[in-house]
Amino acid sequence: MSPNWIEQFQGLASLDASIKSLMTQKSNIISYAKNSVIFGSGKAPDHFLLLLEGTVRVQQLSEAGREIVLYRVHAGQSCVLTTACLLAYEDYAAEGIAESEVKAMALPRVVFNQLIAQSDEFRRFVFSAYSRRMTDLFAVIEDIAFQRMDIRLAQKLLELVDEDAQIKSTHQKMAAELGSAREVISRLLQEFQRRNWIAQSRGTIKLLNRGEIKKLATTNS
Amino acid sequence: MSPNWIEQFQGLASLDASIKSLMTQKSNIISYAKNSVIFGSGKAPDHFLLLLEGTVRVQQLSEAGREIVLYRVHAGQSCVLTTACLLAYEDYAAEGIAESEVKAMALPRVVFNQLIAQSDEFRRFVFSAYSRRMTDLFAVIEDIAFQRMDIRLAQKLLELVDEDAQIKSTHQKMAAELGSAREVISRLLQEFQRRNWIAQSRGTIKLLNRGEIKKLATTNS
DNA sequence: CGCATTTTAGTAACAATGTCACAGAAGAAT
DNA sequence: ATTCTTCTGTGACATTGTTACTAAAATGCG
Known part of the structure; x- marks a missing residue:
């Protein structure tokens, strides 16, 4: 991967050069086959994921076997639910499916923590991503309900x-x-x-x- | 307020003494009258809120004037949506209402950032709170839909x-x-x-x- | 107090959505 | 070609939402 993959991500482009190089050095690319489960039903990756290519569909399953799509993570976005799994050790009723061949940069937990601690910019990026998904969920709720x-x-x-x-x-x-x-x-x-x-x-x-x-x-x- | 209000919060009790004293010194108590709007419809507090007493009802409003309750924030919990407003500068369709007289510790943004940067423990507390609310929202969606x-x-x-x-x-x-x-x-x-x-x-x-x-x-x- | 006003609850008819139990049609596999 | 599986169509009925009211209970005021 070229070291300037970071530029794809709105909100990361303006990071310090030192931070950027830390990210590039400590991360590695992970690929997921189409239709593979990225998180959910017990399994969670222990990395922070930044999507380079493809789409991840995040959906909710009911016990009765019915489904509903919550949102999609596209290239240039991060997958906050994996972060959540990463940090909070909670398990979710939701799961993430690769809708196509997916490539992502994976930051190990230690590096993620380091970045959060060091960079105001990175922190904002992560919290923004959370907020964005919350907003998506609000929209879903409003739609379903009304x-x-x-x-x-x-x-x-x-x-x-x-x-x-x-x-x-x-x-x-x-x-x-x-x-x-x-x-x-x-x-x-x-x-x-x-x-x-x-x-x-x-x-x-x-x-x-x-x-x-x-x-x-x-x-x- | 006695300086050991922190002990009320699961996840903060084991913070370093230095961090605790920072929190206690730099925070102040805010009160909200029953039925007052804590965030939503344009207004957002510029502080991180830790609820000491009372309950905050977080609800969604539709344009047609219909409502749905998303979750409640109780004493001993933090209000992540204000955090989100704080950091991501997004505005939400949701609003938070004081269901009773509410008292909360308010951490200024600067202190919040400092704590996130310095304390692994505090970071985990904040992300856990986010995850918890996400889970709540998933439950709401599942209920409404199925x-x-x-x-x-x-x-x-x-x-x-x-x-x-x-x-x-x-x-x-x-x-x-x-x-x-x-x-x-x-x-x-x-x-x-x-x-x-x-x-x-x-x-x-x-x-x-x-x-x-x-x-x-x-x-x- | 009595009377008007506001808020809350009850009702009936109908529309929209969800559920159940099928039947038939289009592809896939052998 | 025949079987098998998956996808779509259909009708009856249950649940939920909408509309347009009426009635009852609290509130306020002269």
């Missing part, structure tokens, strides 16, 4: 759509994104299809009228 | 009941606790009443059969 499902689904479609205007996902997975039931999602997607907003085929949803979907997604918010 | 309302209501009744087996709250406030609607709560409470689990009068709910309520509250969990 937002209509058709609006949430429209938002999710826009969030997950790829460059070909498609979403490669089953109804079941979309339901897990929103913490809903498959039948509910099928019903709503069928209504969207009836309005010619989308076209469906097994495992993929194609957006035909992004304008109308966006209009629904932004009603009352 | 749990039946009658079960959640039963749990809430047991959580809020006082030493006289009563809850002093209106249906509206109970609905806000659970992020539901007043009518829904009225309906459920009426059913509980029909089963002789509770007695109701304007503004108070009395628990008559805690056993059955607990049985419901612990179904499938």
